[in-house]
Every structure is written in structure tokens, then in C-alpha cells.
Amino acid sequence: MIRKMQAIALDCDDPVRLAAFYAELLGGRVVTDSEDADWIEVHGFEGVPLACQRAEGYRPPAWPGQDRPQQLHLDFDVDDLDGEEKRALALGATVLERTDQIRPGANWRVYADPAGHPFCLCLH
Structure with missing residues (x-):
């Protein structure tokens, strides 16, 4: 039986940059193992940690088209959309x-x- 979700992982070409973006956006902090710059997590906000994982040859989704589908997306509640x-x-x-x-x-x-x-960003 699965107890809980451990993390959500996003493929990318630059885990350091992506983790810094989400840490700042979500008010979290970057957590990294100094030996593995290919997997960096963001902790310290409500919800499961967000992991940024290096993927060689990464190609970003082409939203809303399906040539390179999004496969997943994240929704965040906000009080002030603008x-x-x-x-x-x-x-x-x-x-x-x-x-x-x-x-x-x-x-x-x-x-x-x-x-x-x-x-x-979803108005709460």
C-alpha cells in the first residue's frame, strides 16, 4: 500500500535554475545533495516537495499543442491573481x-x- 506522495519531479535541462525559480515562487528553500546536481528539491511550503531533475535532451512542452504534450501541470492557489x-x-x-x-x-x-x-495561478 502506498502511504503518501513523496515528491513531484519535473524534468528540465537546468535543475539549479528551475529549483531556484520554484523556491522563490513558493516561499520554499532549495535542498540539494552536493554530490548530485542532477536532482534538486524545493521544500518548506505547504504540499509535497517539488524535485527538479536533469533530463538530457530535454524539450519543453508546447502548450496547448500536442506535438510535445505537457503531461502534467501544477496549480497554485493565490489570493491576488494580478x-x-x-x-x-x-x-x-x-x-x-x-x-x-x-x-x-x-x-x-x-x-x-x-x-x-x-x-x-488560480484565484482562491
Whole structure:
């Protein structure tokens, strides 16, 4: 029987950069084994740790197309959608879709992290 989820791992080409992005975005801290720069975790926020794993030949998802599908994405609750968007963009995220502007009543927006993984900021 599985007891609990241990971590969520994201493939990327630069685990150090991606872990720094998520640590700052989530108010967490980077945890690394000095001998293994290919696996870096982010701890210290509500939820399971987020791991950033080096993948040789990594190609980011092409959202929303399916040539290189996203396979997973992360959703984060926020109290201030505009404020958290500004913070995420300053940290290196890019806007994929301002869903709330094209779908009446939508309370989320879609972004890509520095490695290209889609994530959503969702108004709580």
C-alpha cells in the first residue's frame, strides 16, 4: 500500500535554475545533495516537495499543442491573481494564456516556468 506522495519531479535541462525559480515562487528553500546536481528539491511550503531533475535532451512542452504534450501541470492557489502574476513573471515565468480574459468567469491563468512546464495561478 502506498502511504503518501513523496515528491513531484519535473524534468528540465537546468535543475539549479528551475529549483531556484520554484523556491522563490513558493516561499520554499532549495535542498540539494552536493554530490548530485542532477536532482534538486524545493521544500518548506505547504504540499509535497517539488524535485527538479536533469533530463538530457530535454524539450519543453508546447502548450496547448500536442506535438510535445505537457503531461502534467501544477496549480497554485493565490489570493491576488494580478500581484502573483507580476511576481511570477519577475522570477522568469512567461504567460501562456490569461484564461480569465478569454473565458468569462474563469479564475485562473496559465504560465510556463523557466523550463517550459505549464502551471496555473488560480484565484482562491
